[in-house]
Amino acid sequence: MAYLRSALKFFVIAALAVYGWLKVRLTSQPTLIILTYHRILPRHHPDRKFEQPGMVTDPEVLKRHLHLMKSLGATPIHLDDWLARRARKEPLPRLSLVLTFDDGWRDNFQYAYPILKSENVPATIFLVTRLVDTNDVFWPEQILKLLTSTPLSEAGPQYQWLTPYLPNGEPNQAPLTLSQADQVINRLKSLDDATILNHLSDASPGSSSPGTSEDDRSILNRQELTEMASGELFRYGAHTQHHFRLNRLDNPSTLRREILGCLDDLNDFGKGIVPIFCYPNGDITGDGRKLVEDRYQAACTTKTGWNPGNRDPFDLHRFNLHDGNSGSTRYLLATIGRGIL
Ligand SMILES: [Zn+2]
Incomplete structure (x- = not known):
């Protein structure tokens, strides 16, 4: 029985991979695919012991994703550039590739930045603004x-x-x-x-207390943000001030602060800011969405899928990738193939 189950799983993954590959190769209308990452950590990095598996991607896996998508004809582009070109009704690539990183992890600077620089692939990081420059821990x-x-x-x-x-x-x-x-x-x-x-x-400080030294810092600081923005490769969008899930906020003034205050904080950071929002955990309510639509140009969700050229800019779909669902070429193609089912 176990053998049958694993054989079935193998064939489903293979079929989805073929479907994903065909979709990428045969897309004729301008389509946008957004790949989302959180933490980029080498296989033996100590932080992996304390991290949700669905949050972590090996730098080598990230590099393979970029090589594969490029070899399939995807054109890397900044998300705000894609939105601006669409608004001006300019021609868009057949298949545009956007990278987003959620939360603003320090490892994005340590491990993703060198790869994206050498591959010349741009990305947007969605920052939790009140955690930047702190040793706080989610x-x-x-x-x-x-x-x-x-x-x-x-x-x-x-x-x-x-x-x-x-x-x-x-x-x-x-x-x-x-x-x-x-x-x-x-x-x-x-x-x-x-x-x-x-x-x-x-709770009294102990093994679960936030980091207290520079070595423990897990969130990006301003110096790193400035360096990554200097080559136009990285831009920064909003992911609230404290990573509060918006559907859990009863107080309207807290909701406003988390959404609007976050953009004010970003503008204080300086270079590379884009008015694009990303909903923490994908959670949103009508009031929150209205505030986002008032002040931002677009918003990323946690809904899975491809974006046709006419996708609502406040409902952008993405593929959340990690080692578990994209550690091999077959799994990556199956994951992006599944997004169209
Ligand atoms: Zn997040």
């Missing part, structure tokens, strides 16, 4: 680090609020595996981000 990474290194039964009373979200709803006696901790993160998304951050800041 809450999922704080919790992953805690749960994979310390049993909750030994973590102290300040972390017991996590109990209902653990496997079986009771304190674990041994550290969780990364996959178990990943499931806890998904269950915690039923809470709003401020509540989780308040719980974490109430």
Whole structure:
């Protein structure tokens, strides 16, 4: 039975890969494909131990993606340039390739930037503006680090609020595996981000505390942003001020600050700013979308798929890539093939 299942999986992946390849080769109408990344970390990088697998791509895998897409005839372009050319009704490439990086991770500078520079491929990074220049850590990474290194039964009373979200709803006696901790993160998304951050800041400093030294810094700083923008290769869009999921914000003034204040922060950074928004976790409400449409030119979602030339600019689809769904040519083609089903 297991053999049959893995044979079936092999054929489905192969069929999707062929479909993806045909789609890329035969597209005749101008089409935009947006590839999305979060963290770019070499295979043995220590941060991989505390990161959700769906967030991480090996630099060598990123390089292979670029080679493959170029060999299939895709034209790399800045997202704002594609939007501007479309607005002016200028001819667009048959297949345009846009790269986006979400959250503003420091590893984008360390590992993606050198590759994109040597391949001459532009990209937009969506920044969480109040985290730039800090040693702050996103809450999922704080919790992953805690749960994979310390049993909750030994973590102290300040972390017991996590109990209902653990496997079986009771304190674990041994550290969780990364996959178990990943499931806890998904269950915690039923809470709003401020509540989780308040719980974490109430807890005494320990293994889950934010980084305190330059070595621990995981978010880009201004110097890195300036350097990456200097060659016109990197541009920066908005991903809110604190990475709050917008559908969890009840307070209208917080919603305004997260959406509009983020663009003001970006404009303070200087070079390479584009008025393009990216919804954290893909979550949005009608009020949020209205604010985004008022102040931005476009918005990226977490919806999967290709963008035909007439796609609504505030509903751009993307392919979120990581080692698990695009570690080989076959998997990458199957992932982008699946986006048209
Ligand atoms: Zn994000």
